[in-house]
Amino acid sequence: MNKNIRVRFAPSPTGPLHIGGVRTALYNYLFARKHGGTMILRIEDTDQTRFVPGAEDYIVNSLAWCGINFDESVGVGGPHAPYRQSERKALYKQYSDKLIASGHAYYAFDTAEELETLRKHAEAEKQTFTYNTETRKTLRNSLCLSAENVNELIENGTPYVVRFLIPENTEVAMDDIIRGKVCVKSETLDDKVLFKSDGMPTYHLANIVDDHLMEISHVIRGEEWLPSLPLHVLLYEAFGWEAPEFAHLPLLLKPDGNGKLSKRDGDRLGFPVFPLEWTDPFSGDKSSGYRESGYYPEAFINLLAFLGWNPGTEQELFNMDQLIQSFSLERVGKSGSKFDPEKTKWFNHQYLIRRSDEEIAAEFMPFLLEKGIEADMQFVARAASLVKERLNFVKELWGETYFFFQSPESYDDQVIKKRWKDETPSQMLALTEVLQNIEPFDAPSIDAGIKTWIEANNFGMGAIMNALRLLLVGASKGPHLGDIMALIGKEETLMRIKKGIETIK
RNA sequence: GCUCCCAUCGUCUAGCCCGGUCAGGACGCCAGGUUUUCAUCCUGGUAACAGGGGUUCGAAUCCCCUUGGGAGUACCA
Numbered sequence: 391m392n393k394n395i396r397v398r399f400a401p402s403p404t405g406p407l408h409i410g411g412v413r414t415a416l417y418n419y420l421f422a423r424k425h426g427g428t429m430i431l432r433i434e435d436t437d438q439t440r441f442v443p444g445a446e447d448y449i450v451n452s453l454a455w456c457g458i459n460f461d462e463s464v465g466v467g468g469p470h471a472p473y474r475q476s477e478r479k480a481l482y483k484q485y486s487d488k489l490i491a492s493g494h495a496y497y498a499f500d501t502a503e504e505l506e507t508l509r510k511h512a513e514a515e516k517q518t519f520t521y522n523t524e525t526r527k528t529l530r531n532s533l534c535l536s537a538e539n540v541n542e543l544i545e546n547g548t549p550y551v552v553r554f555l556i557p558e559n560t561e562v563a564m565d566d567i568i569r570g571k572v573c574v575k576s577e578t579l580d581d582k583v584l585f586k587s588d589g590m591p592t593y594h595l596a597n598i599v600d601d602h603l604m605e606i607s608h609v610i611r612g613e614e615w616l617p618s619l620p621l622h623v624l625l626y627e628a629f630g631w632e633a634p635e636f637a638h639l640p641l642l643l644k645p646d647g648n649g650k651l652s653k654r655d656g657d658r659l660g661f662p663v664f665p666l667e668w669t670d671p672f673s674g675d676k677s678s679g680y681r682e683s684g685y686y687p688e689a690f691i692n693l694l695a696f697l698g699w700n701p702g703t704e705q706e707l708f709n710m711d712q713l714i715q716s717f718s719l720e721r722v723g724k725s726g727s728k729f730d731p732e733k734t735k736w737f738n739h740q741y742l743i744r745r746s747d748e749e750i751a752a753e754f755m756p757f758l759l760e761k762g763i764e765a766d767m768q769f770v771a772r773a774a775s776l777v778k779e780r781l782n783f784v785k786e787l788w789g790e791t792y793f794f795f796q797s798p799e800s801y802d803d804q805v806i807k808k809r810w811k812d813e814t815p816s817q818m819l820a821l822t823e824v825l826q827n828i829e830p831f832d833a834p835s836i837d838a839g840i841k842t843w844i845e846a847n848n849f850g851m852g853a854i855m856n857a858l859r860l861l862l863v864g865a866s867k868g869p870h871l872g873d874i875m876a877l878i879g880k881e882e883t884l885m886r887i888k889k890g891i892e893t894i895k
Numbered sequence: 896g897c898u899c900c901c902a903u904c905g906u907c908u909a910g911c912c913c914g915g916u917c918a919g920g921a922c923g924c925c926a927g928g929u930u931u932u933c934a935u936c937c938u939g940g941u942a943a944c945a946g947g948g949g950u951u952c953g954a955a956u957c958c959c960c961u962u963g964g965g966a967g968u969a970c971c972a
Contacts (some may be wrong), residue, residue, distance in 0.1 A: 402972045437971055509969090515896060518968065551970050569900070586970040593972050617967035627941060638954060640901080641965070645967060693907095696921095701924050704920050723901095723908080725964060730906045735923045743935095779935045790934085800907065805932085840931095855931035867933035 395427025396607045399453075399460075400597070403445035406668035406677065407452050408653055409729070410612065410642040413667070413694045417639060418610045419458045420695070420717035422790040427607070431463035432600060433474040446474075452665040456687050457710055462604075465713045469605045474677050475596050482591035485599050485629070486552045486584055490532075494628035495584060497550045498531040520580040523558050524844060552585035554621065554628075555592075566607075567637040567719050574620045582621055594618065598625045610637045610719070612696045613726075614650075637719050640698050641726040651729050653677065661731035665690065675684045684783035686836055691736040697727045707740055737781045740780055746772040753784045761788070763795050768868045772877055776869040794877055797886045798864025801894055805866045809856040815891050817849065818857060833872035840872075861890030 399415040401407055407415075422429040431453075433446055450465060454539070462468025472478055489495035495530075507522070512519035526533055531553070532540045544550065560576045584595040591599070600608060612807070616638045626633035642651040645659060656663035657677060665678035680690050692708055700723075701708070701716045708716065742750070751771040758765055777790040828839040844854055859871055862883065868874060875883045 400972090404972070434972065440971065476965050496968095500970095504962080505970085518897065521899090549970090553970095566900095572899070574899070583970050588970075590970090592970070598970090612966095612972090613900070614966055618897090638900085643965075645906080650965075696907065697905090702909070704909085706921060725909090728906060730922070732909065736922055753947075758961080777934085781934085809932090851931055853931090859932055863932085869932095869934085871931070 394605070394607060395422060395425040395852070396430065396605050397427060397610055398430040398432050398604065398606050400432040400434050400600075400611075400800070401449050401594075403441070403442060403449060404437070404440040405442050405653070405670075406446055406661045406664045406666070407449045407619070407679075408651070409665065409694060410651060412452065412456060412458075413642065413666055413697060414610065414639055415453055415458050415611055416456070416691060416694055417699070417717070417719075417722070420460075420714050421608065421610060421719060423714040424717050428461045429459070430468070430604060430606070431473060431642075432604070433461040433464055433476075434593060434596065435474060435476045436593060436596050438588065438590065440474075448666065448668060455665060455681055456691055463551070471651055473593075478596075479590060480598070482585065483589070483595055486591065486595060488552070489584065489628055490552060492628065493555070495552050495554050496532045497540055498526075498529065498581075498583075499548055499550050500530050500534075504530075507797075521553065522580045522790040523556060523577055524795065526553075526581055530678045537624070537691050541747070544745050549587040551583045551587050553581040554584050556581055556621075556624070562623055564619050564623050564636070566616070566619070567635055568640075568722055568724060569638060569757075570617075572616075572619070576620075576624075576728070580618055581623075581686045582618075592627065595623055598622055598629070599630075602626075602629070606634050607637045608637065610639065613638045613641050637722070640723055642697060643728045645729050645731060659731065665733065684785045685734070686741045689734075689741040691794045693734050693737040693739075697729065698723050701726070707737075714760055739782045740842060742784065745778075747775040750774040750778055750784060750787070754787045757785060757788055758795070761795075765795060769794070769877070776873050776877075787884075793863045793868060793874065797882070797889060801890065802863055802865040805856070805860050806894055807865075809853070809860055810894055811853070811857075814857045817854060817893075818861060818887055818891055820847075821854070821858065822887050824873070825883060825887075827878065828880070831876060833870070835870040836875050858887070860894075862885050 391769045397418045399418050401411055401415075419429050421427070431450070432793070433449075435441065435446075446464070450463075453459070460466060462470065462473065464473045467473075486495065490497070493642075504517075509519045521529070521889040528534070533555075535543070554578045557576050562574045562576055562579075564572045564574075566572055582594055583592050585591050585843040619636060619638070619810065623633055631855075637735050643649065644651050651663060654662060661684050662680050664677055664679045665681060667682040668677045681687070688709055690711060691713070692706075695704065695708065695717075697712050699717065699721055704719060748767070748771050751767055751774050754770060754774065755767075758770070773791045777787070780790060781787060821840070824839055825836070830836050840854070841851075844851055855871060857867065859866065859868065862871065862874060862878075878886075
């Protein structure tokens with residue numbers, strides 16, 4: 391593995407990139423960085439009919455958010471520009487011609503309709519029609535037609551495609567870094583179209599040509615490509631090129647039931663499958679994103695890295711640098727992973743509690759502003775420090791801290807029933823006198839003052855504190871009461887107690 | 896259907912290559928503890944080698960079959 395490591399992520403801009411795609415990009419990135427190699431982004435937009443406006447930008451933005459950056463790409467350019475296949479269109483025909491000249495490919499004039507009919511017929515007999523060593527002898531192509539005939543058809547502008555000529559009776563031996571040796575008989579392969587009648591190459595041709603031209607050393611891609619690996623290997627052979635090494639990554643599967651994770655699963659199951667929110671430009675449908683759901687990119691990357699790979703140690707929290715250090719294709723598993731949305735929350739929690747109070751406060755400010763609350767940064771940071779352990783996401787902060795910013799709007803009926811006794815109002819009133827005299831009004835002093843008063847009067851700790859909590863918070867939750875009172879201040883504390891006594895009757 | 900890939904707790908997985916630990920960790924779940932509440936936290940528990948054959952003194956680990964799952968089977972990528 392001494393030659394230059396050059397890997398590429400080659401998405402098709404037919405829609406938003408889902409988490410499986412992001413993981414593929416991530417593994418490529420980690421591999422490149424680990425080995426001091428080059429990371430390339432190539433846009434495979436050879437299918438003009440599937441162009442989706444905004445998809446390419448979405449892909450670029452998503453990867454940028456994840457911290458996956460490229461050395462060569464559509465945006466930053468590079469020695470092999472352009473990096474968008476539609477802009478390399480002129481290039482591919484000569485390679486297609488080369489293959490025809492060397493006898494590795496041929497012209498086919500069968501129309502899409504004709505082939506469709508053949509497939510329908512085959513299907514009716516529970517068979518599958520394939521354009522292969524057998525059937526190609528009976529179809530309209532340059533293998534059967536005379537040279538003059540073929541020339542005439544082409545001169546007349548008859549639409550044609552170029553198909554790869556699968557060799558007969560050979561075994562295609564392949565090597566995959568993750569799967570080891572794979573062997574396929576050539577008869578089971580079909581003569582794939584390499585060059586379409588619209589003048590564009592198919593994925594197979596463009597992909598091999600570009601990987602070769604861009605000097606890609608390792609092709610790291612999803613397992614859905616494994617079935618076309620024989621074709622690709624044969625193509626390299628036909629061109630007389632050295633093939634790169636291959637690594638086919640296991641798929642990400644649906645959390646429930648069967649099948650690979652798809653765009654629809656996210657909103658059906660209530661978790662995002664996309665890194666960023668995406669609005670379909672045609673239907674206007676919105677799909678949620680990890681970023682908008684409150685995930686940190688570090689957490690997102692961490693959890694994605696662990697879907698199919700692990701370091702072999704018990705450490706689970708890795709930042710990007712650590713991932714780069716530890717990553718290896720040898721430790722990527724072979725079997726597909728069911729995506730577990732539950733664990734993603736735990737990852738985010740881990741990153742959240744490691745953030746400073748000030749950082750969390752800053753992230754929370756917009757949420758407060760939305761509620762019309764302009765709070766002091768230090769105050770918010772202090773509130774965050776008291777509750778951050780219980781959060782998975784910053785957006786949950788309001789539910790845990792609202793009582794720092796406003797007095798209760800209502801009082802939980804269940805708690806009133808349980809904690810509000812006949813003697814409670816007078817006790818609470820007496821407590822205001824006690825609190826009034828506590829100086830300084832900080833948590834230790836408040837705690838000590840209340841405790842002394844409770845013991846002197848032989849009250850129950852639970853009875854007093856739970857009732858007090860009801861008045862201050864409105865419910866039976868929240869951090870230590872002394873901390874709450876100290877933070878909201880004496881005046882607010884006394885006000886809430888009095889207001890509560892009036893309201894609960 | 897055909898071709899190829901895969902198979903350890905509910906989930907992500909370690910262990911497998913180079914057979915020999917009560918099959919380990921994490922998420923979740925359950926219980927107990929801490930606590931003035933709710934959480935957090937701590938401790939403990941639950942739970943797996945798909946099945947069947949071999950090979951071997953010994954198999955999660957090597958081989959075969961079955962079953963199950965996945966992918967592909969387009970002038971899409």
